[in-house]
Amino acid sequence: MEVSSKVFKTLLGRRKSQTAITMGKSIWRRPLSVLAPATLLIMWQILVMIGILDNRFFPAPTDIFKQGYEDFVSGQLASDLAISLIRLFIGFIAGAVPGIVIGLSMGLFKPVRYVLDPIVASTYPIPKLALMPLIMLMFGLGEIEKYVVIMLGVFFPVLISTVTGVLQLDEKYMDVARDFGASRKLYYTTVALPGSLPMIFTGLKLGLGMALLFIMTAEMEGATGGIGYRIWISYSLFQIKDMYVGFIAMALIGYFSNLLLDELEARIVPWKG
Secondary structure, eight states: OHHHHHHHHHHHHHHHHHHHHHHHHHHHHHHHHHHHHHHHHHHHHHHHHTTSSOTTTSOOHHHHHHHHHHHHHHTHHHHHHHHHHHHHHHHHHHHHHHHHHHHHHHHHOHHHHHHHHHHHHHHTTSOGGGGHHHHHHHHTTSHHHHHHHHHHHHHHHHHHHHHHHHHTSOHHHHHHHHHTTOOHHHIIIIIIHHHHHHHHHHHHHHHHHHHHHHHHHHHTSSOSSSHHHHHHHHHHTTOHHHHHHHHHHHHHHHHHHHHHHHHHHHHHOGGGO
16 A cells, blocks of 8 residues: 555656646747747837838838728728638638548548549649639639639648548557447548547648638639738738738738637647647
């Protein structure tokens, strides 16, 4: 009993020390993540004030934030943000869900992989932005065209990451499921999907980056609203402050979207650590 008590206390002490180290790291994480952009903005402001940066092309951050506040109060910025977020959400879901389902099928079943792998290998290298004229011919300049562009940007990274995640699974998990007579549906839900979730989230994050890139391009062609549209119009009218407001708005969308995916991953894939 004394030996067991000592072992328990030792393990408990190690656990507490590890927890303290983890908490210490998490405490410093947020301030350090804010320090770099804050330092960059301060340097930018100073360089504009002393005249090294031309204020016509690089407005001071304070002027940009002031312009952003005015755009938000007028409702213009909020409207553009809402339009872009709706397009981003619909296009992202439309690309991610088929990417996960087809990726699981390709990873689990060799015939499906043998049929689809050459198609994916030949179509993935094609620059998706080069398909814009074809997409516009097929779907016009409406909302569907923008959804399709974003969907293509998300689909391939999610698909490839999902296939990789399934193929990296240990065969013994499949053997156990097979020995217990698991159906194909159970293969998907209890073996392939949980086991490949870390790689799936990697693909989702890559797809999110592509979605942000493509939504900018899509909104610059035939759109009447959105952050990309506002950036293009501001450039055309030489409203440089508004253009920078659009840049910062898109950067914030990307930052908070990644935070959301990180939070979902931490809750859904807690074993990843």
